[in-house]
Amino acid sequence: MNLSPTLSTAISNFQLPDPLGFGRVTGPVMFVADYINGAWQAGELMTYEPIALNPAATSLQFAQQCFEGLKAFWVEQDEPALFRPDENAKRMARSAERLCMPEVPHTLFLDGVKAVTQAMKPLIPRRSGESLYLRPMLYGMDTQYPLAGSDNFRFAIVCSPSAAYFAKPISVLVERDACRAAVGGTGDVKAGGNYAGSIQATRRCIERGYDQPLWLDPVERRLIEELSAMNICAIIDGALCSPALNGTILPGITRATLLTLADDLGMPALEQPIDINSLLDDIDSGRCSELFACGTAAIVNPIAVLADGQRITRLQQVDAEAARFKAALLGIQEGRSADSRGWMFNSAE
Amino acid sequence: MNLSPTLSTAISNFQLPDPLGFGRVTGPVMFVADYINGAWQAGELMTYEPIALNPAATSLQFAQQCFEGLKAFWVEQDEPALFRPDENAKRMARSAERLCMPEVPHTLFLDGVKAVTQAMKPLIPRRSGESLYLRPMLYGMDTQYPLAGSDNFRFAIVCSPSAAYFAKPISVLVERDACRAAVGGTGDVKAGGNYAGSIQATRRCIERGYDQPLWLDPVERRLIEELSAMNICAIIDGALCSPALNGTILPGITRATLLTLADDLGMPALEQPIDINSLLDDIDSGRCSELFACGTAAIVNPIAVLADGQRITRLQQVDAEAARFKAALLGIQEGRSADSRGWMFNSAE
Numbered sequence: 001m002n003l004s005p006t007l008s009t010a011i012s013n014f015q016l017p018d019p020l021g022f023g024r025v026t027g028p029v030m031f032v033a034d035y036i037n038g039a040w041q042a043g044e045l046m047t048y049e050p051i052a053l054n055p056a057a058t059s060l061q062f063a064q065q066c067f068e069g070l071k072a073f074w075v076e077q078d079e080p081a082l083f084r085p086d087e088n089a090k091r092m093a094r095s096a097e098r099l100c101m102p103e104v105p106h107t108l109f110l111d112g113v114k115a116v117t118q119a120m121k122p123l124i125p126r127r128s129g130e131s132l133y134l135r136p137m138l139y140g141m142d143t144q145y146p147l148a149g150s151d152n153f154r155f156a157i158v159c160s161p162s163a164a165y166f167a168k169p170i171s172v173l174v175e176r177d178a179c180r181a182a183v184g185g186t187g188d189v190k191a192g193g194n195y196a197g198s199i200q201a202t203r204r205c206i207e208r209g210y211d212q213p214l215w216l217d218p219v220e221r222r223l224i225e226e227l228s229a230m231n232i233c234a235i236i237d238g239a240l241c242s243p244a245l246n247g248t249i250l251p252g253i254t255r256a257t258l259l260t261l262a263d264d265l266g267m268p269a270l271e272q273p274i275d276i277n278s279l280l281d282d283i284d285s286g287r288c289s290e291l292f293a294c295g296t297a298a299i300v301n302p303i304a305v306l307a308d309g310q311r312i313t314r315l316q317q318v319d320a321e322a323a324r325f326k327a328a329l330l331g332i333q334e335g336r337s338a339d340s341r342g343w344m345f346n347s348a349e
Numbered sequence: 350m351n352l353s354p355t356l357s358t359a360i361s362n363f364q365l366p367d368p369l370g371f372g373r374v375t376g377p378v379m380f381v382a383d384y385i386n387g388a389w390q391a392g393e394l395m396t397y398e399p400i401a402l403n404p405a406a407t408s409l410q411f412a413q414q415c416f417e418g419l420k421a422f423w424v425e426q427d428e429p430a431l432f433r434p435d436e437n438a439k440r441m442a443r444s445a446e447r448l449c450m451p452e453v454p455h456t457l458f459l460d461g462v463k464a465v466t467q468a469m470k471p472l473i474p475r476r477s478g479e480s481l482y483l484r485p486m487l488y489g490m491d492t493q494y495p496l497a498g499s500d501n502f503r504f505a506i507v508c509s510p511s512a513a514y515f516a517k518p519i520s521v522l523v524e525r526d527a528c529r530a531a532v533g534g535t536g537d538v539k540a541g542g543n544y545a546g547s548i549q550a551t552r553r554c555i556e557r558g559y560d561q562p563l564w565l566d567p568v569e570r571r572l573i574e575e576l577s578a579m580n581i582c583a584i585i586d587g588a589l590c591s592p593a594l595n596g597t598i599l600p601g602i603t604r605a606t607l608l609t610l611a612d613d614l615g616m617p618a619l620e621q622p623i624d625i626n627s628l629l630d631d632i633d634s635g636r637c638s639e640l641f642a643c644g645t646a647a648i649v650n651p652i653a654v655l656a657d658g659q660r661i662t663r664l665q666q667v668d669a670e671a672a673r674f675k676a677a678l679l680g681i682q683e684g685r686s687a688d689s690r691g692w693m694f695n696s697a698e
Contacts, residue, residue: 062541063545147578192545
């Protein structure tokens, strides 16, 4: 891959942090493509730098913005490989449609993530559990005062060489006051607005010594939905259970992957409404043996404690089934296991 | 007021559009103040221009952003006067708190809107119904990959010399599918995310020949809330009625003002839950004689038609009481009536 001298120098001079952590640095490379006058322009690889935005652009006033998260792995493979980037491209297209933005063409999306990955090769961490985290984004660029969308948009991909989101089992706090997204809202797409409202509860939860809030459904407030930045799964009666997609939950790609992998591990997989009170009782009785978080950033991360106000529930088992799922997932992602479902995309092709 | 030569030239060279319309142009002046390392820096008046933002700033990824809308009027007064800017400062403080952003100090907010107004004097339209529309905004400036807020923020004020949002009575379409904000979400503050999800329904509504959707509550989906960019009021049994603030409705400053002005007009004012089906029946029976939109941008705007799917309901009376409220409001805003409540702030003081 031929890079500009500026870009090559930026990459050569870049130092990865130690410890690596999750999202501690932004890599020196970004990809940008503009949608102008109804057409996508050619994308360009460039040095990571601030972008110029109208201060009242729809992305900055009306949150006409969406993002994605995906990873390139380079552990056992000859070339860095992307995990299911086609699913991210599809989800970004759904997010864009919901927010009245143009679809980023599948090929532009894939070319962009591959270009950033290839340029970043000298900086991709290669230990198991580490990867190049990529964050594609789409924003409305035009100023609007009436409530209306933009006509012009920017697609940008930035990246962060990273380890997993959490380094240990996490504790989760049931969020009884705030809700993440309305029925008929934007909860099932990756709109920035879903996250803006989640920062406060996430921060409160961390201040109380927990790692993530567990959101409940916004109508009955009793069905579990997801954590702030990842989905949740439970092992109940020996089956992998994840909350059914109800229109307010983000359909996570790792979540869908685990539901598929359950079959390989000989475990039934269920998507169903999960009542928080039943779940707490099932943990007490042992019917629910294990809980874990899952997501691109989190991978598969065991949950040790589920707290609901003063009721602190400890999981009887931590990281037994979660470890099996994580091993199966990372085995494919890192090139140790056969990729029988065509999930891995070679970034050099 | 001493302006830089660049700013003076930009103002001298600026042409207002004809017709003026609402929000068709951004004035050549903006005000910017940064919050860095836990402290607000001095604000600066500068030429309106794009700002530099990290592409993955929390404002652009997680919609950690909020805005306000207020107006400076210069019709009968000696100096342009701002309408209730203290209320906008308070609401922005509430928005900021909900989104984990620092409060813009009251004095910084007022100094900023006054400075922009004074600099824009040569460009403030002076006919009744016209004004300088000001849009203060607050955004998170730091890049974050985990879900977390920024530590550094920017407060910016841009402006648009404008007429009213609509130039005629509007038709409104009940939105039965999408919802604007969740209970426990951000609907009662001016967060960008509330608006991102509203663009689609607003666009669909316009495509069908209507002007604004009427949002229903996100739980029972039967109580009216607001229009996409303004509140709604009804005249029922001779009283001014507006939907009760329930946590998902934006507490509009014009709405609150009209509820106060009703007393001056000898009309009872009620804030109460309003069921959409009852409202449609009340329009048919004549109990509800009139409907109108209200907001800083819309001022008081009559509604001629309320449509719910195939049921098209015409208001028996259009712009009778609305015209009285509008005259009372504009009388104060434009300096014809006494400002007995201290609502007007002289921008030169």
